[in-house]
Amino acid sequence: MLSPFPYETFAEDENFLGRDKELLLLEKYIHSSNNLVVYSKRRMGKSSLVKKSIKELSKENLCIYCDIFDITSEDDFGWILLNSLANSLKGDITHTIKKLASFFKRARVEPVFDPKSAQMSIKPIVKSLDFDEMLEDFFNTIFELSKKQNIVLVIDEFQQISTIKNIKIDAKLRKYMQENKNISYIFLGSKRHMLNKLFEYKAPLFEMATPLNLEPLSIEDIYNYVKKYLDIDSEQMQYIYNLADKETKLIQHILHILYKNYQDKNIDEDKIDLSLKEIIDAKSSAYRIIYDTFSQNQKKAFKLLSKYGKNFYSKDILDEQNLTKTAMHSALKQLFDKEFIDKEDDRWFIPDRAFEIWGKSLS
Numbered sequence: 001m002l003s004p005f006p007y008e009t010f011a012e013d014e015n016f017l018g019r020d021k022e023l024l025l026l027e028k029y030i031h032s033s034n035n036l037v038v039y040s041k042r043r044m045g046k047s048s049l050v051k052k053s054i055k056e057l058s059k060e061n062l063c064i065y066c067d068i069f070d071i072t073s074e075d076d077f078g079w080i081l082l083n084s085l086a087n088s089l090k091g092d093i094t095h096t097i098k099k100l101a102s103f104f105k106r107a108r109v110e111p112v113f114d115p116k117s118a119q120m121s122i123k124p125i126v127k128s129l130d131f132d133e134m135l136e137d138f139f140n141t142i143f144e145l146s147k148k149q150n151i152v153l154v155i156d157e158f159q160q161i162s163t164i165k166n167i168k169i170d171a172k173l174r175k176y177m178q179e180n181k182n183i184s185y186i187f188l189g190s191k192r193h194m195l196n197k198l199f200e201y202k203a204p205l206f207e208m209a210t211p212l213n214l215e216p217l218s219i220e221d222i223y224n225y226v227k228k229y230l231d232i233d234s235e236q237m238q239y240i241y242n243l244a245d246k247e248t249k250l251i252q253h254i255l256h257i258l259y260k261n262y263q264d265k266n267i268d269e270d271k272i273d274l275s276l277k278e279i280i281d282a283k284s285s286a287y288r289i290i291y292d293t294f295s296q297n298q299k300k301a302f303k304l305l306s307k308y309g310k311n312f313y314s315k316d317i318l319d320e321q322n323l324t325k326t327a328m329h330s331a332l333k334q335l336f337d338k339e340f341i342d343k344e345d346d347r348w349f350i351p352d353r354a355f356e357i358w359g360k361s362l363s
Contacts, residue, residue, distance in 0.1 A: 003256045003259050003260065004225075004228075004229050004259065005226075005229075005252045005253075005255040005256040005259055006252065006256075007249055007250075007252035007253040007256050016048065016052050017217070017221055017222065017224075017225040018217045018218060018221035018222070019045070019049050019052075019217070022049055022212075022214065023049070023052065023053055023056075025212065026049070026050065026053040026186070027053065027056075027057065029184060029186075029210070030053070030057055030061065030150070030152050030184045030186075031150075032184075033150060033182050033183060033184050034184060034210065035177070035184060035185040035186070035187075035208060035209035035210065036184075036185075036186050036187070036209055036210055036211075036212050037158070037186075037187040037188075037189065037195060037199055037209040037210070037211050037212065038050065038186065038187070038188050038189075038212045038214055039188070039189045039190070039192050039195050039211070039212070039213060039214065040190065040213065040214035040215070041190060041247070041342075041351055042190040042351050042352070043247050043248060043249035043250065043351075043352070043353075044214055044216060044217075044246075044247065044248050044249075045214070045217065045248040045249075046156075046188045046190070046214055047067075047156055047188065049214065050065075050154050050156075050186060050188060051065065054152055054154065057152065060149070060150065061149060061150045061151060061152050062088060062089070062142075062145055062149055062150070062151045062152070063088060063151075063152045063154070064084050064085050064088045064142070064151065064152065064153045064154065065084060065088070065154045065156070066080050066081055066084040066153070066154065066155050066156065067080075067156040067157060068080055068155060068156065068157055068158070068160050068161070069156070069157040069160060071160050071161075071163075071164070072163075073164060074131040074164050074166070074167045074169060075126075075130075075131055075134070077131070077161065077164070077169060078126065078129075078131045078134030078135055078138070079124060079126055079134065081134070081135070081138045082107055082124040082126065082134055082137065082138050083122075083123065083124050085100075085138060085141060085142065086100060086109050086121075086122040086123070086124055087121050087122055093111050093120050093121075093122060094111075096122060097109050097110070097111065097122060100122070100141070103137075103140065103141040103144055103145075104137045104141065105136070105137055105140065106129050106133045106134075106136075106137055107124050107125065107126050107129060107133075107134065107137045108124070108125040109122050109123065109124050109125065110122070110123055110125060111123075131167065132172075135172060135176070139176040139179075142183060143179065143181050143183075146181040146182040146183050147181070147182075149182070150182045150183070150184070151182060151183045151184070152183075152184050152186060153183060153184070153185050153186070154186045154187075154188065155185070155186070155187050155188070156188045157188065157189060157190065158187040158188060158189045158195065158198070159189040159190070159191045159194035159195050159198065161198070162194050162197065162198060168204065170198055170203065170204040170205050171204040173204075173205065174204040174205055174208060177205075177208055185208075185209060187209055190351070191339075191342060192344055193342075193343060193344065199211070216246035216247075216248070217246075217248055217251075219237060219238060219241045222237065222241070222251065223237045226255060229259060229263075230255070230258055230259060230262075230263070230267055231264075231265065231266045231267060232258075232266075232267040233267075236267050236268065236269065236272065239269055239272060240254050240255070240272055243272070243276060243357075244353055245353045245356075247353040250279075250353050250354055253279055253354075254272065254275050254276055254279065257275035257278055257279065258271060258272065258275050261274075261275065276357070279354060280354060280357055280358050280361075283354055283355075283358065284358060287355055287358045287359075290340065290355075291359075291362075294335070294340075295331070295334070297323065297327050297328075297330070297331040298331045298334055298335055300321035300322075300323050300328075300331065301321075301323070301328050301331035301332050301335065302331075302335065302340075302341075302350075302359055302362075303321060303359060303362050304317060304318075304320065304321055304323070304328070305332070305341065305348055305349075305350060305356075305359070306350060306356050306357075306358075306359025306360045306362070307359070307360055309349070310347060310348075312328070313325055313328065332348050336348070340355075
């Protein structure tokens, strides 16, 4: 039997738990063609939530899902929009290509075979196009399609557009969003400070979307699901919840290891600790490679942040690593700029809980 605790893929169908309130809210906004910006730490289940929602609504709506985490230029963003649109259309590929050809003024599309999935898909050809031309083709097409059905456009890791400095992508999006034609825009992000800047007062996207802070899954929802598959009591479930600092992905990973190794045994703290150790050991080499890229002061700051989490500016704590307050702050800022740590409400934190736990083991 496949593990009921997926941690490397999106949770779907019978593996999806909790979030009833959030699903209803998403449905409400989508049905009224309103916009949402959904934010939380990474690995908390934002993408699974939205994918679950659009899957349930896909019979009535054209749902376009774009993940822009890896973009490095505006052209990357434009291509992802067109590619996601092309592969969201259902039906015969030949018919879809003809349909897109009738809408696109400049872009072309062609069929491609994916050897991994053994499926045919559609690839936009945009070699000679600039960003504005790609954006115009994309929005003109969804505007035409929206005349016959509602459209949901999801842009995951939306804060990444702020890393493109040579062009104001948010201003260009606002121009098209103001021509709302039965379209709901759902923006997802894991870096709240970057998202806030995109939607703050006087920013182009100010008041263009309603904010939704995605809270951690409730331990009651998790436990009611987990006890169907593991012999575990509520105290041990609380222990896992606290170990993972409520991070959905790490909770799922720990539960997956427990299911794999101790499916027919009572779960106690020793088994949980061993499962967490298995995870950290598997990630250790990758974490060491990252850590070795840090400067000496960055390593010291990372150790203190991992160990203490907060209140690390006291003289006694700084003296552990022979750091001044100024040097500590400078090192944290450098790690923040490299996106290895994050900050919210003046609190520094390591967004990858497993990385944080690994950091605690450093001498």
